[in-house]
Amino acid sequence: MSTAERGKRHKQRKVLLMGRSGAGKSSMRSIIFSNYVAKDVRRLGATVDVEHSNIKFMGNLMLNLWDCGGQDSFVESYLTNQRSHVFTSVAVLIFVFDVSSKEPAPDLLSFASTIRALQEFSPNSKIFVLCHKMDLVPPDQKHTVYQQKVKEIRAVCEDEGFVGKQVDFCSSSIWDQSLYKAWTSVIYFLVPNATVIENMLQKLAEVLDAREMILYERTTCLVVTHITRGDESHNPYKDRFERISSILKTHKHSMSRHTGQMPSEVAFAEMQIKTGAFMFFITRLTENTNLAVVMPSDEASFNAARVNVQLARTEFAHLDIVEKKGKEAHNYNAPRDAITTSDDGDVDSQTRGRLNDD
Amino acid sequence: MRTLFGENILSPSPRPAPPSKTNPFELSFQSSVGASSLSSSSTSSPRQNDWLTQHIQNQQRLSAEAANNHSTSNVSSRKSHARRKGNPKLLFMGMRRSGKSSIQKVIFEKFSPAETLYLDPTTRIEPATMESFIKFESAELPYNLPFTAPDFDRDAIFASTGAIIWVLDMQDEYYHSITKLIETAVFVLENYPRINFEVFIHKTDGLSEEYKYDTFRDVRQRVADELADHGHADGGGIAFYQTSIFDHSVYEAMSKVIQKLLPQLPAMESLLNKLCSACRIQKAYLFDTISKIYLATDASPTFLKDYEVCSDYVDVIVDIKQIYGWQTRGQDGVLVTDSSRESGAPGESLITYDKSGNTYIYAREINDYLSLICVMGQGSTADKRVLIDYNVSILNDALQQVFKL
Structure with missing residues (x-):
């Protein structure tokens, strides 16, 4: 989040994925971004040095993911001769802890030296600590083990100068939806104009009288943001967004098996579910995102909503296609112009605002 | 592994049928049997378990007199009707560690396949029921039970069984299992010829196609030869299936086993055939x-792939309904009122795969437990959807009549 980056509209966000060898870094990356199934990750070998991958997300957000091999010799080299190369202009560091690790002390030590280097080169970056492999902990001990781990790690963070909201903790496991929960929070932090998108979605939701709207990225099925209105906030399934990610991802795999296509190519054009209690549809919103809408059960407003979402696509398009922004701005009337200009400069300060005082 | 969640999160756990719902498989003469068994058993245990509970009671010599009365009354009533009882009853048999319990856990209790690695060996007859559209009843016979012994109460086990499923572990030394299988098959063919005998050649996952096929043929050949030696030259109508709990093959095999037990099958099949030809549906289930067992499909060739897609799609619908249908449920998660019935709108769902909307999957709820899934092919464009809707609602009505819902 350096000032040089702020000028560019096409945002490159550097994300470091670190952790000790065998913690599960590449596994989770493969599942989220490369459409692996959880049981396939055992085929993965050790990551040598750093594997870079660029993931286009929401059009103007480019995730520059550095999957850093966790073997001690590599870590040594990141911290010495590659120190400035690796740790400059980092937006997010994702550090993965293996909760079932046999040697927790060296894990913490490695974490401490990593964030020391981070403090030196990008002190404003955000740290996400994932306590991974939670499925290996017996269910009744999960909470205490996690709390204990968080306490230890937080102490280390404070020693190194990362305090309060600059560090976030998530528990995760590739075998259930907690992985999506963890990554959704990372993505939400990274999306540059989340507040703008939310405002627009909120308006759309009011027009459609939708109970809930979920915007998710098409290839990763990660939920970018969601709008909940009215009674739906009492929905007992608090983890429904991660579940939807997981459901859609599973469906993607099943479709790819059926059609013989690569999982990344499979995309349905539209899905509708109508029942007496609710109506639900998923359709394309922008080039990279799909929108899921949950409505009260009413055939007429359901069809109207489908048309309205199609009409709204052009409004959301300028969030994606920033290169043509100047040209498109002419077509919009005043309030929309206000939105487009505000997401140019202010949004970055909004994200920074989230970072600092949230 | 197909889903990421525990069994009671993703798919709703099999919930008991509403008390008012009459079992469509309960044939008319059943009422007398039901009444007699109800009156004789003082407990309120579900009737479908009686055949087993009663058997266990017999074995343990508990309340011998009452149980004997019960059993005699049942035997007489059993003889009074030739056709077996309405609910499909399945009996799993096979060598130890062949995967009998695993299959039951996966299909009826929605265990994830990985969880079944740590099951304890089954030592007694344990019934499992699945209260779905069809009340499946299944039980497992421990491999060492001497059921051919004369003092064994065979009728308690076999008389009401619709199908015996012999599970054969193909990754193990299976010759001994075949010997046992022949022994059992001959016994069943001679004493209970009405029972369908099915063989699951199990644990096919992770093996090469060629090896699978060779083993499959080998087993089938051996069984046919042995049966011929015992005087059943036609093979005794034994059917063979390759199964694995790690993919959909076990569901597919189970579907075929269950279909054979449904008296309504020909009616359903001809209805689906007509629907498919009228609406150019590629495949209907x-x-x-x-x-997720299919009760019927149309006559066009069946591919496991189609079934997998439809079954996964059913999963998606069920999951999303679970998440957003919470308002119809009470605080304790029990279905309070069925509002979908009240509003008169049956659930339907549609998923479109390309921009033109030409290929899509259409799903329609017949009732809470039964849904129709159609894979639409080329030529069924959006403007024909009205026709499809109309035809499907006719099919819906017909099915309601078939099952007297």
């Missing part, structure tokens, strides 16, 4: 929503 009638699914039992909860167990």
Whole structure:
């Protein structure tokens, strides 16, 4: 989040994925971004040095993911001769802890030296600590083990100068939806104009009288943001967004098996579910995102909503296609112009605002 | 592994049928049997378990007199009707560690396949029921039970069984299992010729196609030869299936086993055939929503792939309905009122795969437990959807009549 980056509209966000060898870094990356199934990750070998991958997300957000091999010799080299190369202009560091690790002390030590280097080169970056492999902990001990781990790690963070909201903790496991929960929070932090998108979605939701709207990225099925209105906030399934990610991802795999296509190519054009209690549809919103809408059960407003979402696509398009922004701005009337200009400069300060005082 | 969640999160756990719902498989003469068994058993245990509970009671010599009365009354009533009882009853048999319990856990209790690695060996007859559209009843016979012994109460086990499923572990030394299988098959063919005998050649996952096929043929050949030696030259109508709990093959095999036990099958099949030809549907399945076993399909060739897609799609619908249908449920998660019935709108769902909307999957709820899934091919464009809707609602009505819902 350096000032040089702020000028560019096409945002490159550097994300470091670190952790000790065998913690599960590449596994989770493969599942989220490369459409692996959880049981396939055992085929993965050790990551040598750093594997870079660029993931286009929401059009103007480019995730520059550095999957850093966790073997001690590599870590040594990141911290010495590659120190400035690796740790400059980092937006997010994702550090993965293996909760079932046999040697927790060296894990913490490695974490401490990593964030020391981070403090030196990008002190404003955000740290996400994932306590991974939670499925290996017996269910009744999960909470205490996690709390204990968080306490230890937080102490280390404070020693190194990362305090309060600059560090976030998530528990995760590739075998259930907690992985999506963890990554959704990372993505939400990274999306540059989340507040703008939310405002627009909120308006759309009011027009459609939708109970809930979920915007998710098409290839990763990660939920970018969601709008909940009215009674739906009492929905007992608090983890429904991660579940939807997981459901859609599973469906993607099943479709790819059926059609013989690569999982990344499979995309349905539209899905509708109508029942007496609710109506639900998923359709394309922008080039990279799909929108899921949950409505009260009413055939007429359901069809109207489908048309309205199609009409709204052009409004959301300028969030994606920033290169043509100047040209498109002419077509919009005043309030929309206000939105487009505000997401140019202010949004970055909004994200920074989230970072600092949230 | 197909889903990421525990069994009671993703798919709704098989919930008991509403008390008012009459079992469509309960044939008319059943009422007398039901009444007699109800009156004789003082406990309120579900009737479908009686055949087993009663058997266990017999074995343990508990309340011998009452049980004997019960059993005699049942035997007499059994003889009074030739056709077996309405609910499909399955009996799993096979060598130890062949995967009998695993299959039951996966299909009826929605265990994830990985969880079944740590099951304890079954030592007694344990019934499992699945209260779905069809009340499946299944039980497992421990491999060492001497059921051919004369003092064994065979009728308690075999008389009401619809199908025996012999599970054969193909990754193990299976010659001994075949010997046992022949022994059992001959016994069943001679004493209970009405029972369908099915063989699951199990644990096919992770093996090469060629090896699978060779083993499959080998087993089938051996069984046929041995049966011929015992005087059943036609093979005794034994059917063979390759199964694995790690993919959909076990569901597919189970579907075929169950279909053979349904008296309504020809009616359903001809209905689906007519629907398919009228609406140019590529493939139509009638699914039992909860167990994901299909009760019928049309006559066009069946591919496992189609079934997998439809079954996964049923999963998606069930999951999303679970998440957003919470308002119809009470605080304790029990279905209070069925509002979908009240508003008169049956659930339907549609998923479109390309921009033109030409290929899509259409799903329609017949009732809470039964859904129709159609894979639409080329030529069924959006403007024909009205026709499809109309035809499907006719099919819906017909099915309601077939099952007297």
